[in-house]
Each structure stands twice: as structure tokens, then as C-alpha cells.
Amino acid sequence: MRGLKAMVWEGSVLDANEGIRFHGRTIKECQRELPKGTSGTEMLPEAMFWLLLTGKVPSVGQVRAFSRELAEKAAIPAFVSKMLDDFPRDLHPMTQFAIAVSALNYESKFAKAYEKGLNKADYWEPTFDDSISLLAKLPTIAAKIYQNAYKGGGALPAEVDVNQDWSYNYAALLGKGGKENENFQDLLRLYLALHGDHEGGNVSAHATHLVGSALSDPFLSYSAGLQGLAGPLHGLAAQEVLRWILQMKDNIPASHTEKDVEDYLWSTLNSGRVVPGYGHAVLRKPDPRFEALMDYAAARPEIANDPVFQLVEKNSRIAPEVLKKHGKTKNPYPNVDSSSGVLFHHYGFHETLYYTATFGVSRGLGPLAQLIWDRALGLPIERPKSINLAGLLKQVEGN
Structure with missing residues (x-):
């Protein structure tokens, strides 16, 4: 639907x-x-x-x-x-x-x-x-x-x-x-x-x-x-993003380069997994909710200087280009879940x-x-019409 x-x-x-x-x-x-x-x-x-x-x-x-x-x-x-x-x-x-x-x-x-x-x-x-x-x-x-x-x-x-x-x-x-x-x-x-x-x-x-x-x-x-x-x-996406970001942080050098981030993104994709926090069922551009949360964070030095947040910010610049090259994502841009869990984590809420x-x-x-x-x-009860598998096959065969 x-x-x-x-x-x-x-x-x-x-x-x-x-x-x-x-x-x-x-x-x-x-x-x-x-x-x-x-x-x-x-x-x-x-x-x-x-x-x-x-x-x-x-x-x-x-x-x-x-x-x-x-x-x-x-x-x-x-x-x-x-x-x-x-x-x-x-x-x-x-x-x-x-x-x-x-x-x-x-x-x-x-x-x-x-x-x-x-x-x-x-x-x-x-x-x-x-x-x-x-x-x-x-x-x-x-x-x-x-x-x-x-x-x-x-x-x-x-x-x-x-x-x-x-x-x-x-x-x-x-x-x-x-x-x-x-x-x-x-x-x-x-x-x-x-x-x-x-x-x-x-x-x-x-x-x-x-x-x-x-x-x-x-x-x-x-x-x-x-x-x-x-x-x-x-x-559940926000918690999945945070877990993935923390895993990235643990698996790349502390003084990492953009190439380190890019390589980790490719390792995620090449293992058959998705990069959490990117793409949306409807949106085809960056999620303005993500941008609002990032603007909030950028205006506050205590968040902007947080290494975990900085990794989120780097990913938001690097991941879209990687996902475009990968070629399997309709929307390679960050959604709101890319930032929300990380901000809760910054303020001490680690219970994902x-x-x-x-x-x-x-x-x-x-x-x-x-x-x-x-x-x-006075909207009525919702009652869509269903169809069984035989009916679907009949429609396909008819075409």
C-alpha cells in the first residue's frame, strides 16, 4: 500500500x-x-x-x-x-x-x-x-x-x-x-x-x-x-544508528580521516548490511528534521565538540556520496534518526x-x-478489500 x-x-x-x-x-x-x-x-x-x-x-x-x-x-x-x-x-x-x-x-x-x-x-x-x-x-x-x-x-x-x-x-x-x-x-x-x-x-x-x-x-x-x-x-532506527556509530568509533582510529570513515561505510555495505539512518520511504532529499537537530547541536559547543556527534556530522557528508556510488539507495541522504539517538546519548541517556x-x-x-x-x-470504519493469492495470479495471467 x-x-x-x-x-x-x-x-x-x-x-x-x-x-x-x-x-x-x-x-x-x-x-x-x-x-x-x-x-x-x-x-x-x-x-x-x-x-x-x-x-x-x-x-x-x-x-x-x-x-x-x-x-x-x-x-x-x-x-x-x-x-x-x-x-x-x-x-x-x-x-x-x-x-x-x-x-x-x-x-x-x-x-x-x-x-x-x-x-x-x-x-x-x-x-x-x-x-x-x-x-x-x-x-x-x-x-x-x-x-x-x-x-x-x-x-x-x-x-x-x-x-x-x-x-x-x-x-x-x-x-x-x-x-x-x-x-x-x-x-x-x-x-x-x-x-x-x-x-x-x-x-x-x-x-x-x-x-x-x-x-x-x-x-x-x-x-x-x-x-x-x-x-x-x-x-527503532535511532537506537540502531547510535549502535552503528559507536561501533564505527571503536573500529576506526581516534584521529581518523575521511578515508577511514568511507572505508567503514563500504565495509558495512559490502557485508550485505544497510547504513542505518539513511534513506526514507517518501523523502528524496535530506530530512529537514535531521537538519533542525543538527543545527541545534552545532549551536552548542558542548555537543559540537563531542567525538560521537562529530562522527555523525562527517557521515552526513561522506555517506551520501558512498551510497550514490553503491547505487542501491533511492534516497542517499540522512534522515532524522541519524542525529536523534546521538543527541540523547550526549546528554547521558545510553539506554538505547x-x-x-x-x-x-x-x-x-x-x-x-x-x-x-x-x-x-464522522469518518467511517476502515475496511479495504483483500484478495487471495489465486486472485493475484489470475490478474497476472490475464496481463
Whole structure:
């Protein structure tokens, strides 16, 4: 079904040459126009959600009020917290995430209203309420998973601050609150905003839309999206890039030349493997999300001087030429995964299995905004026609 135009998705449009636009705005335009946090210089992801949902840039006052609402609704039910505490510590973070989000269905306003009898014209209202509640809780769930899996469990290192934004509170729950961690908090703002939506055809967005089309509530719908995101072909690329970059670093001289990097790239390709972090199902030019993250890093000397980041930067210049010569890649340019995992690594997050959970916090923005519109527009259940192998063979023989 790749490239088949088969669904309505309002928030973003992905052009093969231009990259992503959010309601017509490029990433750079969003960075200029969307409100920032009380600290830092990057756009707020809750402002991106507002844009995705309404098509309008919110005022600073509107975003501050929305940030407060998300903070006020961030607490998760006691039974969900206990369930997360009882999971095996080595249960995959995305498995934990999907189960916890599904369990929030217990408090779904949409499910309860539908059970009592709800006019179709009103479906969108409890869908909206559930979506905001879920967005508010995603950082809390993700942080609790991190605390249990990698920090020995126990209480989270901070409480949600109603005077702070969504990203700051997520950072604080991960142990990165306070003024001394402002750069990481700003990275998180940028990362969450950039990864929030990428058209509707990717697995996580489409899975959310598909399950939602059966009138499953937002918690069940987005749980399906998270399970799609957990697949190696969708949400695991950032960790694969980082592992590969670290392997390269270990296998080339410390004072390496561009020829050393090029030779390692060829050794990867000649062994039958792919170079992770390059190419994209739609894009045919460098990913503007990659460029935004690289610009962020280049403006901060502590990242720009990191040897691992420098290797990523060298690869972004050398790998496209190698891949062009190799001749088997439609898009030889770096995608967003080439830089995101390396930046998390720089700030001390070395647990690569967890990276997709942060992606899962972000990806709630677009699919949940669209789910509200799906119910407002009364879009029908998704039910494509299938065909068996005999039917396919008959069609081929007929040609």
C-alpha cells in the first residue's frame, strides 16, 4: 500500500523534495512562529499540537494555559502505576508503554458515553477529552518506565510542576529538571515537536487511525499506534544508528580521516548490511528534521565538540556520496534518526531500548489530533478489500 492515497490526514503533508509541512508551515517557520517555553529557545510541542488540531498558531497565553492543563492532568491512576511497578524490569519499554496506555481506557470518557448512548455528532467531544488526558499522561508513563527499568524503581525524581511546560516536566521526571539541564530540556522540546506528526500513512499514525475507525477510544487506538512504533522498521532506527556509530568509533582510529570513515561505510555495505539512518520511504532529499537537530547541536559547543556527534556530522557528508556510488539507495541522504539517538546519548541517556518510548511520547501529538477530527468528520470504519493469492495470479495471467 506504499504511496496509495487512501486516507484523509489534515495536520501535515510530506513532500518528497521539500519534507514535512505542518498546516502549510515548514519546520523553520514553525520554529519562528510557535511559542517557546519560559526558558529555552525551541518551540513547544503543545504549541505544535494546537497547530495540528486547529490550523492556527496559538498565542503565548493560550499555550501557557494548555501547558498548565496538561500538567494538572499528568497523574496516572494508582492501578496503572502499580501495574508498571509489577512488570519485570527487563520487559521491553514499548511493551510496558502500550499496556499502560491501553489500561487507561478504564477511565475513558468516550467509552463510557458511548456505552450510555451518544449522538454521532457528539463523538468528537469525549474523544477530545480523552486525547488531552492521554497526552498529559504520556510523559508520566514513559518516565515511570525509565525509572523502573534503569534507575532501580521507586519514586520519580520530581513532581509535575503546573507552572512548567510539557517537555520540562518530562525532563524533570527523567531526572533532568532545573536550570543546569536547560539544554537537554530544549532538545526535548525540539525533538517532541519534530516527531509529533509525519503524515498519516506511517505505521503508528495509520494504526491509531485504523483502530480508532472502529470507534475504539483514544487510549486503545494509540496503544495500537505504540505497538506499531515498536517495530524495527518504524521506531527503532535511532537506537540502531547510535549502535552503528559507536561501533564505527571503536573500529576506526581516534584521529581518523575521511578515508577511514568511507572505508567503514563500504565495509558495512559490502557485508550485505544497510547504513542505518539513511534513506526514507517518501523523502528524496535530506530530512529537514535531521537538519533542525543538527543545527541545534552545532549551536552548542558542548555537543559540537563531542567525538560521537562529530562522527555523525562527517557521515552526513561522506555517506551520501558512498551510497550514490553503491547505487542501491533511492534516497542517499540522512534522515532524522541519524542525529536523534546521538543527541540523547550526549546528554547521558545510553539506554538505547528506551529511545522509542520518547518517540512514543512525541508521536501522540499528530495521531490524537487527527483522531479528534476523524470523529468530528464522522469518518467511517476502515475496511479495504483483500484478495487471495489465486486472485493475484489470475490478474497476472490475464496481463
